[in-house]
């Protein structure tokens with residue numbers, strides 16, 4: 001028998017069976033994970049399309065009673081876009097600089113271990129707590145008004161750890177060879193980071209930022225405590241209550257009429273579309289910046 | 297352009313581990329000096345002390361003196377960044393910047409250090425690529441990414457990048473170890489022509505290569521595991537390969553160990 005002579009044997013039956021079983025389990029897990037996702041998407045699209053029209057996108061809820069048809073989420077769309085924009089403006093620079101410190105400068109020192117620890121703690125902060133914090137600190141203690149900016153601060157607290165962790169991961173993936181190549185050309189460390197390390201990690205960092213944006217765009221609780229609530233358009237993020245899409249959905253879904261429920265579904269659909277659109281834009285930017293675009 | 301390097305009583309450490317000890321040598325200008333020796337004897341470490349790249353490794357430090365002409369490279373107010381600008385380096389593995397085009401790779405050292413007009417840059421990029429024997433292969437695709445080149449081309453790109461900043465000394469750590477024989481020959485030719493303008497130091501495991509390209513050869517060895525590496529002897533390459541002064545050198549060159 002050749003098997004005896006060479007020591008090479010056919011795959012044993014038990015391994016074949018194990019392979020099959022594990023394969024089946026993996027597919028099953030995949031299906032279980034995907035079914036809720038698809039069903040949510042389908043429900044939102046099916047119920048949201050009814051009111052997904054121009055009026056919805058261009059009108060607020062001002063002077064529209066709970067039972068009235070019509071009305072829209074323009075004020076909430078503006079609010080969400082402004083709040084997420086300002087949250088990103090706060091969280092992305094701080095998060096990115098933190099990650100740069102941790103990877104490039106901290107090198108396992110005491111300070112960087114403490115920062116890492118607090119980032120982990122921040123990851124676990126429930127969203128309502130970040131809202132409470134801004135409410136207590138900004139609105140109650142400093143006497144500032146409810147505003148989109150206050151909401152953005154609460155959201156930025158939630159964004160920051162996500163940005164730090166993902167950027168850190170991406171920066172660690174940049175091969176040390178590249179840093180050394182740059183140093184060997186007589187480039188100072190900070191320029192090496194700005195011109196070599198960050199561009200190399202750029203695509204990954206953008207993806208991480210988008211994940212963070214997607215996470216906070218759907219937050220309701222911190223907004224309730226910081227931007228408060230309104231039915232009118234407020235373009236100024238620094239003064240007065242604003243609306244946000246999650247708040248809008250929460251509000252409309254709590255009303256007893258079908259027209260309001262329809263508006264809630266459409267609000268949810270709009271939120272999903274906004275996040276998807278932002279994602280698409282980020283991917284385009286990443287693709288446009290990547291060397292692959294120039295061909296190889 | 298080319299300058300002499302004088303090393304005296306140099307020790308290098310990684311944390312508490314002493315990797316090389318008591319190295320004293322003179323590296324002549326406009327010559328090629330080869331470092332040979334068994335794996336782990338500290339050739340790379342020593343090479344990296346010459347342009348202060350050693351201290352980039354966390355916990356690493358250097359004792360002793362390295363002088364470029366009359367200047368102590370480890371003097372208290374010497375900027376390591378300007379040392380590295382003066383003494384360029386090519387690494388064992390080709391490491392072009394993946395986000396940059398071929399042109400930008402060559403221009404990187406200049407761009408990252410100061411302002412140059414487009415026409416100045418064009419001139420330097422072309423002359424550096426010609427100097428690295430790569431111009432003809434890439435002149436039609438300067439805007440393509442550097443990572444799209446073959447391994448040998450990438451290594452020549454890295455050499456072009458290193459000579460674009462006009463260093464006075466060029467250190468090369470096994471520049472051909474990842475390359476095929478044809479690219480290796482191309483780089484050896486390149487080294488021979490570069491030596492007119494630069495002081496060149498090359499680490500190699502290839503005895504024939506050391507014999508072919510170098511004028512001086514230094515042999516390093518270590519007494520045993522965990523011991524620091526030392527310079528055993530340094531002399532004209534022809535002498536080292538035909539009539540070395542030390543028994544260990546002869547044993548190594550003839551392949552009896554290492």
Ligand SMILES: Nc1ncnc2c1ncn2[C@@H]1O[C@H](COP(=O)(O)OP(=O)(O)OP(=O)(O)O)[C@@H](O)[C@H]1O
Nearest residue numbers: 310313315333334335336337338339340341342353
């Ligand atoms: N980054 C590092 N951290 C700690 N020890 C190191 C580091 N790099 C090298 N060493 C140690 O220093 C000694 C010399 O290493 P070095 O890389 O200089 O050897 P080498 O002569 O270049 O060997 P090779 O021919 O294999 O490249 C070795 O004992 C090695 O383990």
Ligand SMILES: [Mg+2]
Nearest residue numbers: 339340341469
């Ligand atoms: Mg080495």
